[in-house]
Amino acid sequence: MFAGLSSEALEAVVGAGSVRKLASGTRVFAQGDPGVSGHSLLEGRVKIVQARADGGQSVLRFIGPGEMYGTVAALMNQPFPADAIAVVDSVEIWWTLPTLRQLMRQHPDIGLRSTAAAGQRLLDLQGRIGELTGERVETRIARTLLRLMEKAGRRTSEGVEIDFPITRQDLAEMTGSTLHTVSRTLAGLDHRGVTGSTRRRIVVRDPRALAQLAEQGAD
Amino acid sequence: MFAGLSSEALEAVVGAGSVRKLASGTRVFAQGDPGVSGHSLLEGRVKIVQARADGGQSVLRFIGPGEMYGTVAALMNQPFPADAIAVVDSVEIWWTLPTLRQLMRQHPDIGLRSTAAAGQRLLDLQGRIGELTGERVETRIARTLLRLMEKAGRRTSEGVEIDFPITRQDLAEMTGSTLHTVSRTLAGLDHRGVTGSTRRRIVVRDPRALAQLAEQGAD
DNA sequence: CGCGATATTGACAACGCTCAACTCACGTGG
DNA sequence: CCACGTGAGTTGAGCGTTGTCAATATCGCG
Numbered sequence: 179m180f181a182g183l184s185s186e187a188l189e190a191v192v193g194a195g196s197v198r199k200l201a202s203g204t205r206v207f208a209q210g211d212p213g214v215s216g217h218s219l220l221e222g223r224v225k226i227v228q229a230r231a232d233g234g235q236s237v238l239r240f241i242g243p244g245e246m247y248g249t250v251a252a253l254m255n256q257p258f259p260a261d262a263i264a265v266v267d268s269v270e271i272w273w274t275l276p277t278l279r280q281l282m283r284q285h286p287d288i289g290l291r292s293t294a295a296a297g298q299r300l301l302d303l304q305g306r307i308g309e310l311t312g313e314r315v316e317t318r319i320a321r322t323l324l325r326l327m328e329k330a331g332r333r334t335s336e337g338v339e340i341d342f343p344i345t346r347q348d349l350a351e352m353t354g355s356t357l358h359t360v361s362r363t364l365a366g367l368d369h370r371g372v373t374g375s376t377r378r379r380i381v382v383r384d385p386r387a388l389a390q391l392a393e394q395g396a397d
Numbered sequence: 398m399f400a401g402l403s404s405e406a407l408e409a410v411v412g413a414g415s416v417r418k419l420a421s422g423t424r425v426f427a428q429g430d431p432g433v434s435g436h437s438l439l440e441g442r443v444k445i446v447q448a449r450a451d452g453g454q455s456v457l458r459f460i461g462p463g464e465m466y467g468t469v470a471a472l473m474n475q476p477f478p479a480d481a482i483a484v485v486d487s488v489e490i491w492w493t494l495p496t497l498r499q500l501m502r503q504h505p506d507i508g509l510r511s512t513a514a515a516g517q518r519l520l521d522l523q524g525r526i527g528e529l530t531g532e533r534v535e536t537r538i539a540r541t542l543l544r545l546m547e548k549a550g551r552r553t554s555e556g557v558e559i560d561f562p563i564t565r566q567d568l569a570e571m572t573g574s575t576l577h578t579v580s581r582t583l584a585g586l587d588h589r590g591v592t593g594s595t596r597r598r599i600v601v602r603d604p605r606a607l608a609q610l611a612e613q614g615a616d
Numbered sequence: 617c618g619c620g621a622t623a624t625t626g627a628c629a630a631c632g633c634t635c636a637a638c639t640c641a642c643g644t645g646g
Numbered sequence: 647c648c649a650c651g652t653g654a655g656t657t658g659a660g661c662g663t664t665g666t667c668a669a670t671a672t673c674g675c676g
Binding site for chain 2: 228294
């Protein structure tokens with residue numbers, strides 16, 4: 179996000195923000211709260227979770243080090259559309275809305291970058307819209323694991339491990355399914371040697387096979 | 398989109414673009430084409446349709462008069478992520494990418510507005526992500542009809558009519574279903590007096606009942 | 617060591633997709 | 647003006663995927 183900024187600008191940005199630690203489980207902001215702050219993660223993982231009308235939840239995305247979150251709502255003067263919750267002990271830097279606006283005025287690059295990032299997310303989401311409907315749960319899970327792998331994968335002797343704890347429930351809320359079905363599906367993948375999953379940990383043993391499953395049904 | 402611009406700026410914007418008529422069925426741009434143009438609809442309706450990996454299609458949104466389309470891809474130097482197709486005879490104004498950039502430089506308001514519009518779409522899409530999974534087809538259809546009604550509704554003696562032709566297939570592609578299920582569901586809604594649908598036309602007779610269905614399952 | 621969070625597994629039902637046949641409206645051309 | 651073809655819509659039968667309900671197992675933290 180801040181890569182390529184002049185060191186001068188970078189100093190101003192860091193100086194204007196506040197750094198704070200987030201114990202695992204901490205809620206950074208809550209859905210419905212007025213969006214009066216922008217955030218960037220320095221270390222750890224934060225998940226963005228939206229409560230649905232039917233009482234369920236949807237995990238919209240996981241934030242990794244270097245990513246911004248909460249800024250779109252803040253800059254549009256809207257309430258936060260989702261909760262942000264640290265899933266491991268983390269460190270973030272955050273800014274008040276006036277500070278954020280001022281930084282953008284003084285360093286237009288920041289505004290451009292955040293616009294570009296929002297545009298990218300818009301295109302990504304449009305792509306996901308289609309995937310979420312009509313496809314089988316196994317396909318959606320495969321796709322989700324691939325994305326997590328690329329974003330938060332860590333090579334180990336067993337394969338590529340997703341480097342933060344993720345529950346069956348989380349996966350269900352990302353794929354629009356239930357933890358029961360996810361459990362069954364993962365058990366099947368484990369059995370076939372594609373993945374290895376233990377409590378809150380998932381290792382992808384055979385990325386090729388997973389990619390195969392993710393594109394199932396493509397012509 | 399352009400409301401609130403100075404008349405001077407407005408003249409510059411209109412002068413720099415080209416106006417053209419779109420016969421019903423015309424494809425304005427195609428998924429995968431380099432995004433080298435920005436568009437705004439003056440009259441009619443255009444639908445944005447994305448081809449999915451499994452061979453199916455997703456209708457992402459319908460564009461009405463005054464709305465911009467194709468601009469996010471263009472400004473990010475990316476290929477268009479979807480097709481744009483006129484569903485009735487329409488009129489649009491469009492700009493080349495260099496022209497668009499220059500207009501934004503000369504009238505920063507335009508850039509701000511399009512960023513705001515993109516942010517709004519981002520929030521909308523996030524909301525839709527949750528809806529699309531787990532909810533029953535009837536619920537998704539009800540929600541979709543409500544949105545169409547608000548956006549393109551025209552009061553008639555029968556109720557609120559969606560003012561452009563829309564097929565069961567379109568509705569299926571918007572809700573991630575099949576035309577068969579949509580046909581059955583709509584027949585059910587018609588029977589209960591909630592809607593009245595004929596070939597390519599839909600009238601909402603009882604918006605309250607529709608809203609009720611859309612929130613089915615809420616706590 | 618005990619409890620809560622997490623995960624597994626089975627039985628069952630149902631929603632909605634697939635396949636298939638048929639009807640209806642509309643526009644085109646002979 | 648009517649025959650015909652095409653696109654749009656309807657309806658039925660069957661079944662698979664997946665959600666629901668329920669019971670049990672296991673891991674870890676306090």
